[in-house]
Amino acid sequence: MTNCPVCGGAVEISDDPVEGELLECPECGSELEILGLDPIALGEAPTAEEDWGE
Amino acid sequence: MIRASIAGASGYAGGELLRLLLGHPEVEVAEITSERLAGKFAHGVHPNLRGATRLQFRGLDELSGCDVLFVCLPHGESSRRVEDFRRIAGRIVDLGADFRLRDPAAYERWYGGPHPCPGLLGRFVYGIPELNREALRGADLVACAGCNATAAILALKPLAAAGVVESAVIEVLVGSSEAGNRGTAASHHPERSGAARAFKPTGHRHLGEIAEALGVRELHFSATSIEMVRGVLATCHVFADRALEDRELWRIYRDAYAGEPFVRIVKGRSGIHRYPEPGILAGTNYCDVGFERDPETKRVVAMSALDNLTKGAAGQAVHAFNLMSGFRETAGLEFTGLHPI
Numbered sequence: 001m002t003n004c005p006v007c008g009g010a011v012e013i014s015d016d017p018v019e020g021e022l023l024e025c026p027e028c029g030s031e032l033e034i035l036g037l038d039p040i041a042l043g044e045a046p047t048a049e050e051d052w053g054e
Numbered sequence: 055m056i057r058a059s060i061a062g063a064s065g066y067a068g069g070e071l072l073r074l075l076l077g078h079p080e081v082e083v084a085e086i087t088s089e090r091l092a093g094k095f096a097h098g099v100h101p102n103l104r105g106a107t108r109l110q111f112r113g114l115d116e117l118s119g120c121d122v123l124f125v126c127l128p129h130g131e132s133s134r135r136v137e138d139f140r141r142i143a144g145r146i147v148d149l150g151a152d153f154r155l156r157d158p159a160a161y162e163r164w165y166g167g168p169h170p171c172p173g174l175l176g177r178f179v180y181g182i183p184e185l186n187r188e189a190l191r192g193a194d195l196v197a198c199a200g201c202n203a204t205a206a207i208l209a210l211k212p213l214a215a216a217g218v219v220e221s222a223v224i225e226v227l228v229g230s231s232e233a234g235n236r237g238t239a240a241s242h243h244p245e246r247s248g249a250a251r252a253f254k255p256t257g258h259r260h261l262g263e264i265a266e267a268l269g270v271r272e273l274h275f276s277a278t279s280i281e282m283v284r285g286v287l288a289t290c291h292v293f294a295d296r297a298l299e300d301r302e303l304w305r306i307y308r309d310a311y312a313g314e315p316f317v318r319i320v321k322g323r324s325g326i327h328r329y330p331e332p333g334i335l336a337g338t339n340y341c342d343v344g345f346e347r348d349p350e351t352k353r354v355v356a357m358s359a360l361d362n363l364t365k366g367a368a369g370q371a372v373h374a375f376n377l378m379s380g381f382r383e384t385a386g387l388e389f390t391g392l393h394p395i
Binding site for chain 1: 301305319322328
């Protein structure tokens with residue numbers, strides 16, 4: 001178990017986490033990525049960036 | 055089993071309360087009253103209850119003894135009859151506005167005249183469990199909060215308790231069932247259907263309750279009717295004493311509502327339903343709360359949604375009753391709602 005870097009909510013980590021694995025925070029819905037394993041480090045997963053003509 | 059009766063069970067709040075109490079594992083509904091429908095079956099006016107009960111309405115003067123009396127009468131009636139009610143029931147849960155305020159001067163200001171029994175104002179416990187859980191345990195007199203007030207208080211309470219609110223502007227969007235089950239010119243279908251109508255931009259009585267419950271010095275409140283039957287959506291513009299970060303707001307709301315069975319924090323970053331919406335809460339006792347900060351200013355938008363007849367009235371009453379009685383808080387209130395609806 002670790003905490004979401006966005007909202008601080010509890011995020012469950014699987015028994016055999018893999019770097020780059022994607023997770024969703026159950027509280028705020030942020031898509032997260034496992035950035036490091038020892039200790040577990042989470043960051044916001046990059047989203048596909050499109051400019052939508054802006 | 056607790057023998058419970060409902061004074062004024064023919065209205066929408068009374069009907070919702072009857073629905074909940076009929077499903078409550080610890081309650082036997084003894085009597086229900088309606089002056090207008092005395093002798094008629096409950097399912098005649100609450101068709102969803104056909105087959106659930108054969109209870110018939112009787113007159114208020116025919117009420118006999120019970121363990122707890124729920125009062126859903128028009129404003130002014132419960133304070134006029136409260137001594138009669140106390141003689142027939144050991145405990146009273148009033149869903150009306152008569153005993154919500156503690157301060158007689160505030161009552162006079164908001165209701166336009168002196169309270170008929172001001173000595174009782176401080177005796178009733180204001181019935182929002184998230185505010186007054188301990189006081190409700192073992193209480194014998196409870197006054198449930200107004201529906202809009204409940205929504206506004208639950209949205210703002212965490213920020214008010216954290217001491218960060220300098221002022222707040224509360225806007226509620228409300229459904230037609232708030233106006234009760236008696237027709238008026240304003241509720242006539244061609245006039246009401248599709249309306250988005252400011253009906254109380256200032257001076258709404260619920261502001262008195264909200265101010266008393268939150269203790270915030272500067273509060274403003276406006277109510278607008280929209281095309282909806284059940285539901286309240288409160289959008290509260292909070293002007294904070296400093297710029298607040300997301301993590302701090304999450305902590306404030308989590309600290310306030312951790313373990314609360316009927317308050318859920320809804321602030322999603324994905325999906326369709328990212329903030330509270332009343333639609334999915336119909337018939338449930340949930341109040342969903344959410345928030346968003348304005349990164350450019352010190353404004354925080356605190357939001358809440360609930361069903362005015364359930365969490366805003368009958369469900370709140372049952373929740374309070376469960377606390378008064380030492381029952382499981384969620385007894386009779388487990389319905390999780392419908393989606394889509």
